[in-house]
Amino acid sequence: MRFSEQFEQRFTEMLGHYPTKRSVLVPTLLYAQDEAGFLSDEIIHEIAGRLDLTDLEVRNVISYYSMLTTKPRGKYNVQVCTNIACMLRGGEELLEHCSKKLGIGHKGTTADGLFSLEEVECIGACSWAPAVQVNYDFHENLTTVKMDKILDGYKSKV
Amino acid sequence: MPDVNITVDGKKVTAPAGTLLIEACKSVGIEVPSFCYYPNLSLQGACRMCLVKVEKMPKLQTACTTVISEGMAVTTDSPEIHQARKSMVELVLGNHPLDCPVCDAGGECELQDMTFSYGAAESKYIEPKNHREEQQWSPVVYFDRPRCILCYRCVRVCGEGMDVWALGVQNRGVSSIIAPNKEDHLECEECGMCIDICPVGALTSGAYRYKTRPWEMKHVGTTCTHCADGCKTTLGVRRSDSGMEIVRGDNRDKSGINGDFLCIKGRYGFDFADHAERLKQPMIRKDGRLTPSTWEEAFELIGREFSRVQQQDGGQAIGVVGSNRTTNEESYLLQKFARVVLGTNNIDHHRTADFPALAAALTGKPDLTASMRDVFNAPAILLIGNDPTNQHPLLAWQIRNNVRLHGARLYLVNAEPIKLERQATSVTQVPSGAEGRVAAFLAGDDSAADALTGNTNREGWIALRDKLRSEANLIIIFGSEIRGGDVSSLVKFTLNIQGAKLVCLADYANSRGAADMGLYPDLLPGYQPVAQASKFHEEWGAVPQTRGLTLPEMVESARTGKLKAWYVVGANPIGRFAIDPYVFSKSFVVVQDMFLTETAAMADVVLPAANAYEKSGTFTNTCGDLQVVKKAGEVSEVKPDFEMIVRIAAAMGFDVRQLVPFGPGTRMDMGQSRGAQSGEADRHAVWLEARGLEPKMSPFDPTAILDEIQRLVPGYDVPRINLLAGNDQHTSLSQSGPGAAQNPKLIVAAKDDLFSSGTLGRYSRALNSVMENHRNQPAESDVVAD
Ligand code: SF4
Ligand code: SF4
Ligand code: SF4
Ligand code: FES
Ligand code: FES
Numbered sequence: 001m002r003f004s005e006q007f008e009q010r011f012t013e014m015l016g017h018y019p020t021k022r023s024v025l026v027p028t029l030l031y032a033q034d035e036a037g038f039l040s041d042e043i044i045h046e047i048a049g050r051l052d053l054t055d056l057e058v059r060n061v062i063s064y065y066s067m068l069t070t071k072p073r074g075k076y077n078v079q080v081c082t083n084i085a086c087m088l089r090g091g092e093e094l095l096e097h098c099s100k101k102l103g104i105g106h107k108g109t110t111a112d113g114l115f116s117l118e119e120v121e122c123i124g125a126c127s128w129a130p131a132v133q134v135n136y137d138f139h140e141n142l143t144t145v146k147m148d149k150i151l152d153g154y155k156s157k158v
Numbered sequence: 159m160p161d162v163n164i165t166v167d168g169k170k171v172t173a174p175a176g177t178l179l180i181e182a183c184k185s186v187g188i189e190v191p192s193f194c195y196y197p198n199l200s201l202q203g204a205c206r207m208c209l210v211k212v213e214k215m216p217k218l219q220t221a222c223t224t225v226i227s228e229g230m231a232v233t234t235d236s237p238e239i240h241q242a243r244k245s246m247v248e249l250v251l252g253n254h255p256l257d258c259p260v261c262d263a264g265g266e267c268e269l270q271d272m273t274f275s276y277g278a279a280e281s282k283y284i285e286p287k288n289h290r291e292e293q294q295w296s297p298v299v300y301f302d303r304p305r306c307i308l309c310y311r312c313v314r315v316c317g318e319g320m321d322v323w324a325l326g327v328q329n330r331g332v333s334s335i336i337a338p339n340k341e342d343h344l345e346c347e348e349c350g351m352c353i354d355i356c357p358v359g360a361l362t363s364g365a366y367r368y369k370t371r372p373w374e375m376k377h378v379g380t381t382c383t384h385c386a387d388g389c390k391t392t393l394g395v396r397r398s399d400s401g402m403e404i405v406r407g408d409n410r411d412k413s414g415i416n417g418d419f420l421c422i423k424g425r426y427g428f429d430f431a432d433h434a435e436r437l438k439q440p441m442i443r444k445d446g447r448l449t450p451s452t453w454e455e456a457f458e459l460i461g462r463e464f465s466r467v468q469q470q471d472g473g474q475a476i477g478v479v480g481s482n483r484t485t486n487e488e489s490y491l492l493q494k495f496a497r498v499v500l501g502t503n504n505i506d507h508h509r510t511a512d513f514p515a516l517a518a519a520l521t522g523k524p525d526l527t528a529s530m531r532d533v534f535n536a537p538a539i540l541l542i543g544n545d546p547t548n549q550h551p552l553l554a555w556q557i558r559n560n561v562r563l564h565g566a567r568l569y570l571v572n573a574e575p576i577k578l579e580r581q582a583t584s585v586t587q588v589p590s591g592a593e594g595r596v597a598a599f600l601a602g603d604d605s606a607a608d609a610l611t612g613n614t615n616r617e618g619w620i621a622l623r624d625k626l627r628s629e630a631n632l633i634i635i636f637g638s639e640i641r642g643g644d645v646s647s648l649v650k651f652t653l654n655i656q657g658a659k660l661v662c663l664a665d666y667a668n669s670r671g672a673a674d675m676g677l678y679p680d681l682l683p684g685y686q687p688v689a690q691a692s693k694f695h696e697e698w699g700a701v702p703q704t705r706g707l708t709l710p711e712m713v714e715s716a717r718t719g720k721l722k723a724w725y726v727v728g729a730n731p732i733g734r735f736a737i738d739p740y741v742f743s744k745s746f747v748v749v750q751d752m753f754l755t756e757t758a759a760m761a762d763v764v765l766p767a768a769n770a771y772e773k774s775g776t777f778t779n780t781c782g783d784l785q786v787v788k789k790a791g792e793v794s795e796v797k798p799d800f801e802m803i804v805r806i807a808a809a810m811g812f813d814v815r816q817l818v819p820f821g822p823g824t825r826m827d828m829g830q831s832r833g834a835q836s837g838e839a840d841r842h843a844v845w846l847e848a849r850g851l852e853p854k855m856s857p858f859d860p861t862a863i864l865d866e867i868q869r870l871v872p873g874y875d876v877p878r879i880n881l882l883a884g885n886d887q888h889t890s891l892s893q894s895g896p897g898a899a900q901n902p903k904l905i906v907a908a909k910d911d912l913f914s915s916g917t918l919g920r921y922s923r924a925l926n927s928v929m930e931n932h933r934n935q936p937a938e939s940d941v942v943a944d
Contacts, residue, residue, distance in 0.1 A: 056326040056339040063328040 074116035085126035164230040195222035263359030297927040306360035312352035378790035383770040384423035387552035388779030390414025393790040401792030421551035426924035437766035438795035461809025473501030477712035480677035481728030482666030485775025487860035489675035503706025511664035513673035517685040518897030519649035528659035538629040544637030593639035601647035631657035665908035671778040679706030686895035730755040773798040820854035848879035
């Protein structure tokens with residue numbers, strides 16, 4: 001199992017920040033996922049070993065956080081907020097629209113592996129609701145028309 | 159720590175600073191309800207059943223996570239608190255299947271009790287419940303997810319207590335679930351601790367599930383019959399076609415030396431009792447074949463043959479092999495029978511530790527042995543050799559939890575890597591076989607250090623020794639790697655450390671008892687040499703004073719045709735020592751056992767024996783803790799070894815009163831003065847039993863021999879009432895006889911692991927299924943012994 005240089009640097013640095021090793025688990029998982037796309041059995045085992053944890057303990061943590069995944073996701077992970085502010089301003093319609101357009105449901109991935117869809121809780125962009133997060137990019141004050149453009153934009157990137 | 163004063167429901171309570179409120183309440187008899195709180199496990203604060211009102215605090219507080227502070231005023235019950243608890247129960251019941259009528263826990267379920275005390279009769283929850291079929295996680299662990307109330311006790315006891323970490327929590331909030339470490343199954347030590355600790359019926363036992371209802375069983379607290387640690391186990395029994403059947407083993411009675419602990423063997427390893435191959439009829443060899451007979455015919459034949467050999471060739475032509483799993487009373491009786499009735503010192507057993515060497519080194523030196531309880535509290539422990547996690551599961555638990563809860567320092571010296579390294583302060587490797595040199599080195603022989611290379615140099619060893627010398631109240635635990643003179647070196651080292659104590663590790667449930675009771679050709683009970691005049695000679699009259707034959711010598715003697723008869727009680731020397739069965743074919747062989755072992759198959763007479771769960775008496779664990787063994791199961795076709803020994807003596811025309819000093823015609827008062835009101839203790843019986851004066855009505859009463867043991871065997875004169883009340887009583891070796899040097903080669907380790915247990919394990923379905931599951935060696939090829 002090989003991670004990038006940058007991962008290793010971050011990992012080593014983080015270890016010094018906490019009194020116990022296991023404290024770096026969550027950021028480590030996130031960095032690993034960013035690199036590999038998802039947390040494979042191999043990655044789980046490797047990280048568990050580095051932090052003196054059992055594989056099960058690492059899985060427990062992964063299953064707790066919805067941002068962490070053990071299954072491959074599409075290149076672009078479309079996260080539609082349906083929490084209160086977004087819901088009031090059309091978040092649910094937006095989700096349904098995306099679902100129709102992409103032909104997938106919550107946690108689904110398109111056959112070409114380009115998009116995944118997810119319904120998420122508040123992403124902290126309530127002032128500009130409804131909001132959608134695609135990987136680490138935010139898109140705000142959305143309508144279905146704007147959403148189409150955004151999705152097309154991602155599609156044309158490849 | 160300084161004491162802190164608080165008031166609970168108007169009562170003044172004083173407890174050391176740092177005490178949890180829930181414990182402080184308990185100390186004055188006020189019960190605060192709880193699900194997730196469990197003493198000695200990390201705090202969880204998950205269930206909120208323990209809410210109490212603390213004055214000046216705005217909201218109700220969880221008593222299980224609140225540490226008491228000076229002047230705290232607490233109310234544990236009020237309409238507000240009651241309402242809060244009621245809501246908690248309602249929430250917990252929200253997704254509960256309420257299948258109490260078929261649930262294993264029904265009748266002893268904490269959720270039922272809590273609902274009964276605090277719950278409401280109605281539920282506002284109308285959504286469909288989440289259901290999931292029951293899952294089998296291992297041969298012995300089943301999980302019924304909807305019943306789980308997410309208290310996380312199982313997760314914590316497996317991780318913190320067992321150091322196995324096989325259970326986890328996945329997801330979060332309402333969708334949290336308990337998960338096993340291998341996706342859909344467990345890979346673990348199969349101890350069943352998680353099942354016992356589960357407050358509801360979510361985790362259930364493969365051996366017991368859906369078998370019976372808790373209130374239909376009788377519960378008998380007795381001592382485990384497997385390893386030498388002596389856990390108290392509670393056996394649930396119910397009527398069966400042929401007597402009483404054991405349906406469950408658990409540790410519901412937490413007063414034993416094992417507290418919360420039981421390993422797989424103590425919990426599930428009782429099913430050998432109703433194995434299809436269990437011997438249930440005496441058998442006599444006729445025309446070369448073992449043929450069923452009556453008891454009378456068998457005893458008569460044995461009596462006649464033993465007498466004949468004795469008259470023609472003398473007692474020395476008979477060899478006796480005792481057991482590591484019979485009670486103290488039986489072992490004592492057996493050697494007395496050999497010496498007094500047969501007139502021979504040819505008696506031995508499968509030795510797994512050098513107790514004679516220990517006794518010899520400890521004579522005249524009091525307080526040098528540690529009890530199993532001490533191991534949990536000692537500030538420091540040195541362990542030389544052995545792998546307790548596999549061979550002494552309770553000892554491993556005591557050590558592990560002492561380190562976790564009291565910060566004990568654990569020093570390991572071992573040839574192999576062992577799991578306890580995870581708890582160790584220091585790990586020192588020795589070359590295999592050099593453990594004895596460690597003892598010599600510790601005792602001050604610096605030249606021994608040269609043999610101790612491994613991962614540590616000479617300076618390292620010296621530093622370790624210096625460190626150990628400074629550890630007051632150190633407990634030194636050693637495996638059978640250390641024998642003979644090395645034991646006395648270790649005792650010498652122990653004497654130099656203030657308060658230090660020893661534990662010598664043997665392998666079977668009553669190996670220590672077998673040794674203490676004198677199953678040796680040269681030692682009487684209490685390590686009294688046969689050649690020296692002693693109380694035993696005074697009491698028994700003339701007994702042979704020359705040393706008898708050891709087991710290998712008996713085999714040799716039988717080979718040359720000198721040994722004419724064998725009496726083997728609860729042992730399988732042919733299977734254990736790979737003896738050529740032909741050697742046994744030339745003599746008259748009597749075997750008492752539960753199964754047709756390799757040795758029994760060669761016998762002329764086989765007598766079906768009861769096991770330790772089917773009789774009463776006492777066991778001494780490897781530390782020297784004496785405990786009672788109580789009859790739980792019953793198979794009507796078999797007899798305890800005790801009775802069979804007496805019957806053989808009688809058949810030889812011996813006056814059994816000389817063998818078993820039972821009461822001289824006691825007249826019993828069965829009249830009005832006894833137990834008149836229901837629930838009233840029988841004061842007469844209690845008083846008499848406490849003093850060992852209760853009538854011994856027949857020569858089959860083991861307490862008659864217990865009287866003699868307590869009177870004659872040094873160190874066994876412990877208070878009888880404590881023993882009978884089910885408390886462990888530490889015996890001492892300091893008044894023992896001088897012992898005698900033994901050939902170290904006679905000690906052969908049993909090499910049982912977590913899932914094997916000699917003959918008993920071979921015939922236990924539960925243990926076999928676990929072994930198969932773990933893809934160990936198939937059980938059939940296992941070496942079997944006593
Ligand atoms: S049986 Fe014992 S080791 Fe296995 S999961 Fe349960 S507590 Fe852990
Ligand atoms: S399985 Fe039992 S012990 Fe484990 S969390 Fe659920 S209720 Fe508690
Ligand atoms: S640790 Fe030993 S005595 Fe205790 S239950 Fe297991 S086998 Fe029995
Ligand atoms: S509710 Fe959607 S971002 Fe906060
Ligand atoms: S017992 Fe206090 S929160 Fe569970």
